[in-house]
Amino acid sequence: MRTTLLMASQTPIVATSQQTRFNPTETPDIQLEQVTVTINDRELLSDATLKLNPGVRYALVGRNGSGKSTLLHAIADRLIPGIPSTLRMTLVTQILKENPTTVIQGTSTVLDHVIDGHMELSRAKFEYDRLMQSLSSSSPVESSRIVDAILLDRAKISLEEARKVAARRSGARGKDARAAEIKAEEDVQKAEKRSASGMMDEMWAATANVLLAEIQVVLELLDAANAESSALRILAGLGFTPEMIKSPYAALSGGWRSRAALATGLLVPADLLLLDEPSNFMVAIFKILPIFVLGINSLIDYLQDLQTLLYLERILSNPINPSQTLVLTSHDRTFLDNVVQETILLRHAQLDYGSGSPSQFEVMEAEAKLSKVKENDALDKKREHIEASITKGRRAAQQSGDENRQRMIKSRQRKLDERWGSETSSKGGRFKLNRDLPGFHDSRRLAIDIEEDEKEVRIRIDVPSDLRPNGTLVHLENVGWGYSKDNLIGGVTMGVEQGGRMGLLGANGQGKTTLAKLIVGQVQPRSGNITRHPNMRVGYFTQLAVERLSEGDVSKETPLHHFMEQTVTSNAEARPFLGRWGLGGKMASQTPIGMLSGGQKVRLALAILLYQPPHLLILDEITTHLDAPTIVALVSALRGWNGAVVLITHDRWFHKVLIEGMAIEGDDENEIKETKAAAIIIVLLTSLAGTLFPVITRRTPRLRVLVHPLVFQIAKYFGSGVILSTSIVHLLEPAADDELGPANTISYGGCISDAWTDYPYAFGICLAALFFTFLLELCAFRLGIAYLGQQLGDYSSGPIRPPSRPAELEAGTNANPENDTDVKAINNTGKDESKVAPGEDVDPESGIDIKFKDSDESIPPSAQILGVAILEFGIVFHSVIIGLTIAISRNNQFNTLFIVIIFHQGFEGLGLGTRLSFLQLPHKWHFAPIIGSFLYSFATPLGMVIGLATRTSLSMTSASAAIASGILDSISAGILLYSGTVQLIAQEFILNNYYHTCPWKTVVMALTSFGLGAAIMSLLAKWI
Incomplete structure (x- = not known):
C-alpha cells in the first residue's frame, strides 16, 4: 500500500509497506515489511523492516539527515500503512512549533500549558464544562445549541480521522474506508444544518445526559482528578521550581519550553511514546567536567541538570504502563545506554536491529565485522591455494591428455564458483543450504557482506580576513541588563579577544543568551558600556535558528535559494559551498528546508554565517540537533580556526574540548x-x-x-x-x-587617556631599547x-x-x-x-x-x-x-x-x-x-x-x-x-x-x- 502526505511546503512524503487484507491492525505491536519512506524522490527507507514490540524501549540512532525524525513523524502521523488504528501514540519533537504572537500574548501558566497539551483530556474537560452549562441553563434553546455544537465538533473530528484512513488504504479495504468517509461527510453536513437552523431539539436533555456519561467515563480513564498533581510531579522532576510552575509560559527560555513540551509528552498516556532528542537541554553525564574544575555556580547547575536527567532516565525506564513501547533518539550516548533495551540503526536506507544499548550494539557490530574480515581473508587465501591447484592440475591434464583428469578439474572449478562463500549461518552455526539459503540464487553459499564504514564527517571553516588593529573585539565594562528593576545580569566586565575562546556556563534562564545579544548589539545595556571593534564581522548562531528555518515561507524555500538570498551570491559559488556542508545535489536545489533534519538545518544556518568568515562567532546551543560525528568534526574545525568563539552550551564535553583544549580521542590533535x-x-x-x-x-x-x-x-x-x-x-x-x-x-x-592612545609605543620602546643597549x-x-x-x-x-x-x-x-x-x-x-x-x-x-x-x-x-x-x-x-x-x-x-x-x-x-x-x-x-x-x-x-x-x-x-x-x-x-x-x-x-x-x-x-x-x-x- 501507498500513503502520501502533503506537508505545509507542498512536498510529498510517500510511505509504502507490504500489506494484505488479512494484516492485523488492532494489535499493540508494529510488524511491517518492505517499508519505504520517500521525500522528494529521496528514499530515507527502502524495503526496510519496521518492528516495534510492546513494552520494549528502543534507541533509534543514525547520522544527521539519515531520516530519524522523519521516520518518527511518519509513525506518529500513521503515514505508514499497517500501523494499528487503535494504537495511542505521542510524539515529542526536537523542534517546537509555536506561534510567537500567541505565546507572547498568552497568559497561561506553565502548569496550564502542560495540562492543555493533553488534547484528549482538554477536549473532554471542555465538553464536560459545556454540558454542565447546558444542563444548568434556564434556556432550553441555548442548551440545545450547546449540545449541537459539541456534536458538530465530534462529527468534524470523525471526518478528519476517516479521511486519513481512506487516504492510506486501497483495494477492498480502501473501498470500505471511502464509504466510511462519505458517511462521515454526511454526518457533518447534517450536524452543520441542524446547528445552523437554530431549532431546539426536543431530545437535547437526553442527548446531553448520554454525552455526559460518556465523558465521565473518559475522564476516569484519563485519571483527570490526578492530572494536575501528575503534571506538578513531572514538572518538578524536570527541574521546574514552584515559582516557575506558576509563572507565565511566555517568560520561559527556549530550553525550559523544551522541557515543558517533554512534560506534556510524559503526562499523556500512550501505547507508543516517540521522543526526539529529549535531553538536548540537559547536561550529558558522560560529557561533564571534573568536579574540581567547576566553580560553585556551575557545580550547582550541573547537579540540578544531573538530577533532572536521572529523573528522566528513571521515569522512562519504569513507565506507569509496563506495555508501553518507547522509541528514543538522542546524541547523549550514556543517556541512551541507561534507558533502552534494544537498538535500531538507520543506515543506508535500512533498519538494522540489535539487542542491547547503542554502545553494546556498536561493540557487537565491530566484533561481527572483525570476524567477517578474518573469515574473508581466510577464504581468499584458501581460494588462491585452490585456484593454484586447479591451474596446476589443468596444465598437467592438458600435457598428458588425460580426459578424466580434465573433467575432474572442471568439476572442481564449478564447485569453487557455485559453493564459495561463508560456511557459517547468520546465527553463527554451521551453514545448511536448505535452511539458510532457500529458493533460487546464483550461489549455494552466503556471500560475506562486510558493512562499509559510514563516510567520515569533515568540516572546513575559512579563515577570516586580517583585522587591524589587533587586540580586543568586544569590551564590556560593568554592564547590566534585566526585564525589571532587578537586573538579570549585572556588573559584567569582560573582553573577547581576537582568536580567543570564551565559554558561558549556567542553568537555563540565567542570562547566557541575553549576554550574547549584548555582545552582538541586539539589545542595549541598562548600565555600563560596551565597546566593539569598528571593523569586525560577527556571526551569531541562536538557539532558535533551527525553529526559524522551520516556520513560515522560509520552510518552503530550498536551501540553495535561501542561501543565495541571505548571502547575496551566485548559483555557481553557492552550490560548492553548500556541498562542503553536506547539502549538495538535489537536496540543495529541490528539497524544501522544512523537510531537512534538525542537523541539516544547523549546517545550513552555519553555512550562511560562515560564508563570509566572521572575526567573532557566537554559538548558542550549537550541538542541540547534531549527531556525535558532526559534533566531533565541528569542534575539530573550530579548534584549528583563528577567529574568536563565544560558546553557550549544555554540552560540557564540547565546552571542555573547544574552550579548555582537551584532546579528542582519535583526533588529529594528538x-x-x-x-x-x-x-x-x-x-x-x-x-x-x-x-x-x-x-x-x-x-x-x-x-x-x-x-x-x-x-x-x-x-x-x-x-x-x-x-x-x-x-x-x-x-x-x-x-x-x-x-x-x-x-x-x-x-x-580604558587605563590610559585618549591623548596617549595615539602615541607610537612600539617605536618609542624600540628607541629606548636601542639607547639602553x-x-x-x-x-x-x-x-x-x-x-x-x-x-x-x-x-x-x-x-x-x-x-x-x-x-x-x-x-x-x-x-x-x-x-x-x-x-x-x-x-x-x-x-x-x-x-x-x-x-x-x-x-x-x-x-x-x-x-x-x-x-x-x-x-x-x-x-x-x-x-x-x-x-x-x-x-x-x-x-x-x-x-x-x-x-x-x-x-x-x-x-x-x-x-x-x-x-x-x-x-x-x-x-x-x-x-x-x-x-x-x-x-x-x-x-x-x-x-x-x-x-x-x-x-x-x-x-x-x-x-x-x-x-x-x-x-x-x-x-x-x-x-x-x-x-x-x-x-x-x-x-x-x-x-x-x-x-x-x-x-x-x-x-x-x-x-x-x-x-x-x-x-x-x-x-x-x-x-x-x-x-x-x-x-x-x-x-x-
Missing part, C-alpha cells in the same frame, strides 16, 4: 602535539647546525680545508642581512601595526674593557695588528716580526701570515678576496667580544618569543610557520656562528663560541616548550598577550637594530680598514650577500 614536539628537536638541530658549522669547521684543520673560504664569507654576510631584516620587518613592524599600534585603543581597556655597551667598554684587555693582551698594548698589516702582507714583508708569537697564539687559522705569497688571498677566476679575516685588526678583541655578546643577547631574547608563537599557533598555520622558522634559525645561526668563530680568544676561553652556539640553539626550543605547556590558556591575540608580545618585540628590535647597524654594518664596512683597501669585487660580494639575506627574510616575514 598527532599535532607529537608533530610540534618533533619540531622542537628539528629546530634545535637546525640551530645547532647553523651556529656550530662555522665554529667547528674553523677550529678543525681537516674540516677547514674541505670548505671553500668563500662559503664562510657569504654565510657571514647573508646571516647579517637576515638578522637586520628580522629586527625591522619581523619585530618592529608587527609590534607597531598590531600589538602596540596607535589605533589600538580598545586593548588598553648603547649605554650598556658604553659602560661595558669603560668598566669591563680593562679586565678583558688584561685577559687578551689588547687593551694596554694597543691593537695587536696595526692598520698597515694588510699592506705589509701584500708586499710580502714582515714589518713587525716580534709580534708574530702573539699573533700565532690568538690566530685560529693555524697559518703563518708572514709566509703568505702575494696574490694568494685572491680567487684567480673572480678576483674576489677569499682570505679569511678573523676580525677587523684595528679593533681590540675585547671590543669584538662585547659586540658579539650584545648581538647574541638580542637574538636569544627574540628567539624565545618566536618559539612561543609557533608552539601555540593554530594547526592550519603550523606547517607554514615551521618551514619559515627552519630557514630563519638556520641562516640567523650562520650569521651568529661566523662571528663567534672569528673571535680572537685565549686558549682558556676556547669553549666560549661553542657555549654561545648552544645558548642560541636552545632559545627557540625553550620558547616552544613553554608554548606547548601553556597553549590551552594562552592566546597571543588577546589584548594582554598582544601588548606583552609587542613590548618584547620592540625591545628585541631595538637591541638588534643597534647591533645590526653598529656591529654588522658600521664596524664591518666603515670602521674596518680591511674594506678600505680590498678589491671592489669583494665589497660587492659582501653587500650582495647581505642584501640577499635581508630581502629573503623580508619576504618570509609575511608568514612569521
Whole structure:
C-alpha cells in the first residue's frame, strides 16, 4: 500500500509497506515489511523492516539527515500503512512549533500549558464544562445549541480521522474506508444544518445526559482528578521550581519550553511514546567536567541538570504502563545506554536491529565485522591455494591428455564458483543450504557482506580576513541588563579577544543568551558600556535558528535559494559551498528546508554565517540537533580556526574540548602535539647546525680545508642581512601595526587617556631599547674593557695588528716580526701570515678576496667580544618569543610557520656562528663560541616548550598577550637594530680598514650577500 502526505511546503512524503487484507491492525505491536519512506524522490527507507514490540524501549540512532525524525513523524502521523488504528501514540519533537504572537500574548501558566497539551483530556474537560452549562441553563434553546455544537465538533473530528484512513488504504479495504468517509461527510453536513437552523431539539436533555456519561467515563480513564498533581510531579522532576510552575509560559527560555513540551509528552498516556532528542537541554553525564574544575555556580547547575536527567532516565525506564513501547533518539550516548533495551540503526536506507544499548550494539557490530574480515581473508587465501591447484592440475591434464583428469578439474572449478562463500549461518552455526539459503540464487553459499564504514564527517571553516588593529573585539565594562528593576545580569566586565575562546556556563534562564545579544548589539545595556571593534564581522548562531528555518515561507524555500538570498551570491559559488556542508545535489536545489533534519538545518544556518568568515562567532546551543560525528568534526574545525568563539552550551564535553583544549580521542590533535614536539628537536638541530658549522669547521684543520673560504664569507654576510631584516620587518613592524599600534585603543581597556592612545609605543620602546643597549655597551667598554684587555693582551698594548698589516702582507714583508708569537697564539687559522705569497688571498677566476679575516685588526678583541655578546643577547631574547608563537599557533598555520622558522634559525645561526668563530680568544676561553652556539640553539626550543605547556590558556591575540608580545618585540628590535647597524654594518664596512683597501669585487660580494639575506627574510616575514 501507498500513503502520501502533503506537508505545509507542498512536498510529498510517500510511505509504502507490504500489506494484505488479512494484516492485523488492532494489535499493540508494529510488524511491517518492505517499508519505504520517500521525500522528494529521496528514499530515507527502502524495503526496510519496521518492528516495534510492546513494552520494549528502543534507541533509534543514525547520522544527521539519515531520516530519524522523519521516520518518527511518519509513525506518529500513521503515514505508514499497517500501523494499528487503535494504537495511542505521542510524539515529542526536537523542534517546537509555536506561534510567537500567541505565546507572547498568552497568559497561561506553565502548569496550564502542560495540562492543555493533553488534547484528549482538554477536549473532554471542555465538553464536560459545556454540558454542565447546558444542563444548568434556564434556556432550553441555548442548551440545545450547546449540545449541537459539541456534536458538530465530534462529527468534524470523525471526518478528519476517516479521511486519513481512506487516504492510506486501497483495494477492498480502501473501498470500505471511502464509504466510511462519505458517511462521515454526511454526518457533518447534517450536524452543520441542524446547528445552523437554530431549532431546539426536543431530545437535547437526553442527548446531553448520554454525552455526559460518556465523558465521565473518559475522564476516569484519563485519571483527570490526578492530572494536575501528575503534571506538578513531572514538572518538578524536570527541574521546574514552584515559582516557575506558576509563572507565565511566555517568560520561559527556549530550553525550559523544551522541557515543558517533554512534560506534556510524559503526562499523556500512550501505547507508543516517540521522543526526539529529549535531553538536548540537559547536561550529558558522560560529557561533564571534573568536579574540581567547576566553580560553585556551575557545580550547582550541573547537579540540578544531573538530577533532572536521572529523573528522566528513571521515569522512562519504569513507565506507569509496563506495555508501553518507547522509541528514543538522542546524541547523549550514556543517556541512551541507561534507558533502552534494544537498538535500531538507520543506515543506508535500512533498519538494522540489535539487542542491547547503542554502545553494546556498536561493540557487537565491530566484533561481527572483525570476524567477517578474518573469515574473508581466510577464504581468499584458501581460494588462491585452490585456484593454484586447479591451474596446476589443468596444465598437467592438458600435457598428458588425460580426459578424466580434465573433467575432474572442471568439476572442481564449478564447485569453487557455485559453493564459495561463508560456511557459517547468520546465527553463527554451521551453514545448511536448505535452511539458510532457500529458493533460487546464483550461489549455494552466503556471500560475506562486510558493512562499509559510514563516510567520515569533515568540516572546513575559512579563515577570516586580517583585522587591524589587533587586540580586543568586544569590551564590556560593568554592564547590566534585566526585564525589571532587578537586573538579570549585572556588573559584567569582560573582553573577547581576537582568536580567543570564551565559554558561558549556567542553568537555563540565567542570562547566557541575553549576554550574547549584548555582545552582538541586539539589545542595549541598562548600565555600563560596551565597546566593539569598528571593523569586525560577527556571526551569531541562536538557539532558535533551527525553529526559524522551520516556520513560515522560509520552510518552503530550498536551501540553495535561501542561501543565495541571505548571502547575496551566485548559483555557481553557492552550490560548492553548500556541498562542503553536506547539502549538495538535489537536496540543495529541490528539497524544501522544512523537510531537512534538525542537523541539516544547523549546517545550513552555519553555512550562511560562515560564508563570509566572521572575526567573532557566537554559538548558542550549537550541538542541540547534531549527531556525535558532526559534533566531533565541528569542534575539530573550530579548534584549528583563528577567529574568536563565544560558546553557550549544555554540552560540557564540547565546552571542555573547544574552550579548555582537551584532546579528542582519535583526533588529529594528538598527532599535532607529537608533530610540534618533533619540531622542537628539528629546530634545535637546525640551530645547532647553523651556529656550530662555522665554529667547528674553523677550529678543525681537516674540516677547514674541505670548505671553500668563500662559503664562510657569504654565510657571514647573508646571516647579517637576515638578522637586520628580522629586527625591522619581523619585530618592529608587527609590534607597531598590531600589538602596540596607535589605533589600538580598545586593548588598553580604558587605563590610559585618549591623548596617549595615539602615541607610537612600539617605536618609542624600540628607541629606548636601542639607547639602553648603547649605554650598556658604553659602560661595558669603560668598566669591563680593562679586565678583558688584561685577559687578551689588547687593551694596554694597543691593537695587536696595526692598520698597515694588510699592506705589509701584500708586499710580502714582515714589518713587525716580534709580534708574530702573539699573533700565532690568538690566530685560529693555524697559518703563518708572514709566509703568505702575494696574490694568494685572491680567487684567480673572480678576483674576489677569499682570505679569511678573523676580525677587523684595528679593533681590540675585547671590543669584538662585547659586540658579539650584545648581538647574541638580542637574538636569544627574540628567539624565545618566536618559539612561543609557533608552539601555540593554530594547526592550519603550523606547517607554514615551521618551514619559515627552519630557514630563519638556520641562516640567523650562520650569521651568529661566523662571528663567534672569528673571535680572537685565549686558549682558556676556547669553549666560549661553542657555549654561545648552544645558548642560541636552545632559545627557540625553550620558547616552544613553554608554548606547548601553556597553549590551552594562552592566546597571543588577546589584548594582554598582544601588548606583552609587542613590548618584547620592540625591545628585541631595538637591541638588534643597534647591533645590526653598529656591529654588522658600521664596524664591518666603515670602521674596518680591511674594506678600505680590498678589491671592489669583494665589497660587492659582501653587500650582495647581505642584501640577499635581508630581502629573503623580508619576504618570509609575511608568514612569521
